[in-house]
Amino acid sequence: MIFVSGANGQFSRAVIESILAAGRGNELAVGTRNVDSPFAQELAAQGVSVRHADFLDPDLMQSALEGCAKALFIPTYDTNDVRLQQNLNALEAARAAGVGHVVYPSFINAESPLVEHSRLVHLPTEQAIRDSGLAFTILRHALYADVMVSDLQDTLATGVLHRPGGEARCAYVARADLGISAAQVLMRDEPSGRTYSETMERTYSGSEIADMMSEVFGRPVRYQSIAAVDWPHYVTEHWGVPLEISKSMVGTSLALEAGDFDLVSPDYGEITGHPPRTMRAFLESVRDGGN
Numbered sequence: 001m002i003f004v005s006g007a008n009g010q011f012s013r014a015v016i017e018s019i020l021a022a023g024r025g026n027e028l029a030v031g032t033r034n035v036d037s038p039f040a041q042e043l044a045a046q047g048v049s050v051r052h053a054d055f056l057d058p059d060l061m062q063s064a065l066e067g068c069a070k071a072l073f074i075p076t077y078d079t080n081d082v083r084l085q086q087n088l089n090a091l092e093a094a095r096a097a098g099v100g101h102v103v104y105p106s107f108i109n110a111e112s113p114l115v116e117h118s119r120l121v122h123l124p125t126e127q128a129i130r131d132s133g134l135a136f137t138i139l140r141h142a143l144y145a146d147v148m149v150s151d152l153q154d155t156l157a158t159g160v161l162h163r164p165g166g167e168a169r170c171a172y173v174a175r176a177d178l179g180i181s182a183a184q185v186l187m188r189d190e191p192s193g194r195t196y197s198e199t200m201e202r203t204y205s206g207s208e209i210a211d212m213m214s215e216v217f218g219r220p221v222r223y224q225s226i227a228a229v230d231w232p233h234y235v236t237e238h239w240g241v242p243l244e245i246s247k248s249m250v251g252t253s254l255a256l257e258a259g260d261f262d263l264v265s266p267d268y269g270e271i272t273g274h275p276p277r278t279m280r281a282f283l284e285s286v287r288d289g290g291n
């Protein structure tokens with residue numbers, strides 16, 4: 001069986017839908033804190049094994065993982081100290097339950113010292129996985145392209161795309177595309193020990209993305225960079241993200257400005273056999289009601 005954590009989450013859903021689309025739902029077990037959610041019930045009705053799971057409860061995690069050969073542990077949105085402990089709990093539960101192969105979504109250029117969640121969560125988790133003796137795959141995700149359209153209605157209404165980063169170029173990839181590649185790694189006979197960096201085939205600046213939005217959505221959009229130190233307040237004020245979470249975005253924004261995400265990797269194509277969608281193709285899909 002293949003285990004995927006956090007079934008109600010957006011990335012988890014992209015992975016699950018890709019496994020279902022491949023006709024492998026009968027090999028799928030999903031973990032969730034809410035087995036009664038409409039999506040969890042829909043999955044159960046399709047024959048997916050829906051299991052109560054919570055990274056904060058090691059015993060529950062261990063029973064949720066029983067009989068699973070491979071497990072994808074998706075980090076949560078808790079504070080960084082909690083997230084790291086959750087990941088370590090999941091890893092320990094995997095070992096106790098006899099899971100053979102662990103898959104972990106990490107972050108692009110996880111060595112960038114500026115990025116707090118890489119320094120405090122992803123790198124220590126990667127290291128713990130490498131030290132665990134379990135077979136593993138690490139998927140270093142570029143920034144989700146979805147982040148550029150999370151406030152699309154506001155962007156189109158005001159004609160301004162507010163983001164940090166100055167004129168630096170950045171690697172992106174669409175979350176739905178990452179669901180496809182993670183599902184491939186989970187479903188195939190994946191060798192242990194690979195660390196993939198998943199990016200589109202080129203990088204983009206904020207201005208380029210704004211120009212592309214103007215063309216795709218047929219409305220003028222200009223890019224306005226927000227200073228790294230101001231970005232958490234912007235996100236809290238406009239998107240409702242608690243300051244406790246958003247304040248850790250300063251480092252990520254500084255890394256973006258410094259060009260730490262200005263890198264391209266062929267790994268996505270190596271996993272899936274095809275390139276990920278371009279930014280333009282992603283925006284067109286959003287315009288047409290997809291993701």
Ligand SMILES: NC(=O)c1ccc[n+]([C@@H]2O[C@H](COP(=O)([O-])OP(=O)(O)OC[C@H]3O[C@@H](n4cnc5c(N)ncnc54)[C@H](OP(=O)(O)O)[C@@H]3O)[C@@H](O)[C@H]2O)c1
Nearest residue numbers: 006007008009010011032033054055075076141142143144
């Ligand atoms: N590369 C990027 O640009 C980028 C951007 C955003 C996020 N991310 C990463 O992707 C991850 C997932 O993002 P997302 O957009 O899918 O987030 P999301 O939609 O908020 O989903 C997070 C899921 O985590 C699960 N969860 C929460 N607490 C848990 C716990 N104690 N134990 C087990 N599962 C728990 C929940 O699933 P249930 O309710 O089913 O339990 C929740 O639905 C983030 O944490 C972050 O690491 C990367």
